[in-house]
Amino acid sequence: MAKHFADSNEVLEAQPKHLSPDDTTESDDIETASSNQEIDEKDEGIDEKDAEQASQPYSTETAIQSIERYKIDTSVLPRIDGKGFPAGNDGAPVGDAFIDATTAMDTAAAAETATPAASGADTSATAEAPAGAEATTLITPPEALKPAGPTKKRKLWLIPVVLLAVLATVYLGGVIVFHFIFMPNTTVYGIDYSLKPVSSLAASIESDTASYSGHITGAGIDVKLSAADINLTYDGTGYANDALSQENVWAWPAEIFKSRELKPTGTASYDHDKLKEILSGVIKENEEAASGQDHSGITFNSSTGKFTMSDQAIAMRILPDKADQEIGDALNSLTKDITLDNKVIQSSENIEAAISAANAYVAAAPKLKLGDNDAGAITADQVAGWTSFDENLNVNLNEQAIRDYVHGDLSKQLDSKGTARTYTRPDGKEITTVAGGHYGWVIDGDKTADALINAIKSGAVQPTVDVPCLQSAVTYDPGKQDWGKRYIDVDISEQHARLYDESGSIIWEADVVTGIPDGRHNTPEGVWDITSHIRGARLLGPNDESGRPGWDTKVDFWLGVKGQDTGFHNAPWRGAFGGQIYKTGGSHGCINLSYDNAQKLFELAKDGDPVVIHE
Template sequence: MTDNDYRDEQGGVLPQPMSEQTLQRLAENRERREEQRIARAAKRRRRKIIVLLAALVVLAVAVYSGGVAHFSGHFMNKTSLGSVDISGKTTAEVQALLDDTTASYSLTISDYGFETSIQAADINFSLDQNCTAEALIAKRNPFIWPYEMMFVRDLAEYLQVTYDEQALFALLQVAVDEHNQHAEPPKEESIVFDQETKTFAYSGPIAGTHLIYEQVLIKTQDALANLRSVLELGDDCVVQPAAGGNEAQLTAAAKQANRLCDQYHITFMLGDSASLVVDSAQAAQWITIDEEYSVSLDQGKIDSWIDSICALLNSKGGERTYLRPDGKEVTVSGGSYGWAADRDATAKLIRDAIAQKPKQNVYIPCAVVGNGFLGLPGADWGKRYIDVDISEQYARFYDDDGNLIWETDVITGTRWTDFETPSGVNTIQYKASPKSLRSTGTYTIYNDDGTVTIEEDHVFGRDVEYWMPFINDFIGLHDAWWQDSFGGSLYEDASHGSGGCINLPSDKAAELYDLVRVGDVVVTHW
């Protein structure tokens, strides 16, 4: 190769080609420089990571140290004392809480219609002197606070409460005993009569509301130990019924009872004004089931029912206990109203009819006929009547369908005197408007100076616009235009109480006068 081989067309010199060795050295140099660059970059990254890690370690140490310092005097998150959250509180705050708890603590216990409250003072409730906030905070290790923070802790388990156990036993026993007096006992599996469908059906075991004192005590002591403010007792605190297992036999007995009750629809006519019906619902009250699940009517129950009916058919002046339409149970005796029938003959007639199940009506002869007969539990009058409740100082009038159509506050005879309104069942004798209720008699005045003044031929009473007597022509319902107000305890004051009559507001007396009929029953009672 000559020099001319490395010149261009114009005679310029061209670069000479490098040898393979040169090219290889150049490539190796480039690789070495790249490796050095990468190494320097990696070294810089390592320095940054080391610096970052060092910073994180310093920060972690600072946070950890701060946590140790903080949780040495503050309760950790997720920490409670019974039902009270004490997360983040200082020992001073928790100590104040403990002190307040001792003074104001109360526990309300309830379930199954039972409710009672136990106050700290009732049982001398207090915390053990060693149960301090400092002692409680020591139960969680501040040096492992990151680990401790993972768990929910209730420190109430470390509290040691003290109280007068005998006082607790006595309080709880009285409360449970009072509840159990009216509690529902458990019901074994049986057949039950449905008043709506008028049929018997199987009913499985049903727990009642009768409490087990020992179980209530155990749960109460646990609640006190854990400073709980509310305790719901649960199923294990009530008497449970025996296990079932006789559903098939009792279902068959229910069907047999339904067939037996369906045979009864006997109507007893009481004069022309009332009737008494023995239907499936009444027969259901007499059903009995023996140990072999055989169904029959209990003759003893039938006889008892007949005796009660016969007593009502000879009830004049006697004691009756009945349910007023608003649900109040009332017992009343006295008065001139009542039925009269031959007791023995009536009992035989009813007993024979129940045995024979006649299709036609059965007539019961009555010497004296009332104006209605609701029957048991004790009303020998109809749905239409006037009810005067002396204890409530309130009167109500129910119509032929038993609907309340009139009511008012009243003032009855002066209490604790000879002028008290008599209790009893009577009827409206007649109606008069207007009416003079004046009479004359001896009036004794006891003067302030101790002397006594006697007025002969003193005029008693006033003229009224509406008069509706129900005890002879002496005691009745009437307007009392001179009274400023009615109801309450006014009848206890001689200046307001009447001489035995039922004082009514004038407008209410006018309403009643238009509604009432001669012969309507008036029941006055406490």
């Protein structure tokens, strides 16, 4: 660059200021040689000066000196003051204007030195200058054309790149590590395996397998089983890998702060033939034990109230292949207590259906009702006794057994007619009657049996059966008072009778004379009821040897108690009642009253009122 400026200066000095275009052209060749020699001589001195200036800081003074040195026409350059480059007239920075100006000067100089052939311009027109004007060439100062040095830029972008690289390394390292060890806060079926090698889980399950001891129950069997019995082994590696697969190692930065319970599964291997041999031995033993059982081994358990198949009957029906499969599934998790279900039993569906039908019968054991009174219930054990199974496991209900029960035990339980009762009279006297009288419950056996059979077969859960009756009472209280508060109490020992109303209050009472206690004329004891009201009744005694009635007496009021044999009536032939008259001068069995008392009782008493006669 310095040499270029020097050559330009020499050219300017060598040319006259006022030459015609012709003169300029002719002198070019003559002067060129001498000019080249002078340029070479000066080149060396100018280079040294340029180097000295290049080493100094660029300033406004330096720019001015360069202009003066190279005789640059400053009229075409921006004005320069001593402080720097002010803004140009168009507002652009002086630096930019200066560079544009110098670039224009370089272009002009190149145009002037170009040959006509190269430029393609008219030479005469190019060489001619305006009159009175000096021919001037503008040359860019060497300092302005000095190439700028390299700019140092801060490489801040390297920081995040380095951080990302470190994080990626740590992350991938964690992924690799947690492919071989378990993450923190990890348990396997409750056992802590935090930060333990995956291989330790494999070793543990294989060790547990070697020492395995199991207990097989259900399906009627109870068998102990060890690993040695069936050559049991385990795929520990597969088990551990399954546990590892349940961890999300790719998300380990977040997962290490969480807790997890792993539940891996694996596969056990064993000798199936040895296991089936053990099962076959159990089946044979139970076949021998079940050979004498009834109902195909189905029995009723009173404590649970259900039918079940006996253990021996179940075990003899075990299917070894199905049992082997179920036991194998349990061995995969090394389950020590293995319970077989009914799926391993031959014809289990038929057995379950039979047991279900029988249990439905048992569940339908009906409740009993006498009128508005609860009268107990048929028990599950009773229904179980009426239930049987044939060889095809069909369920049968013994209907005849039910009818026999109704006419027998159930009648004794529910019928109260003619039975002894113990009760407490309203005045506090405790009384026990003899077994006699016709008042009380009498069920209809045939209709009751039909009702029970239908209820048991209905499938309903403990339905209620209204027991059909031939005769009813007020309440049901076996062996005790089954009549209401309204009744007539005849106390033979007191020779006194009382009529109680519905509230238990006495509304009538009187002394009486009962039958002579000689065994032939006794007033019949027990619980009876009023059967009739008759005015002007005619009393006839038993016929004598001649066929005539033993007596023939007319009374005003008759209330029958034992049909037409015994009743309440007035006795006009008596002048006294009560006391001990009955023992020697008593009646033939009737209850004698005075006219007034007989009339009042006749009016107050109702047919059906219970009459309790006792000592």
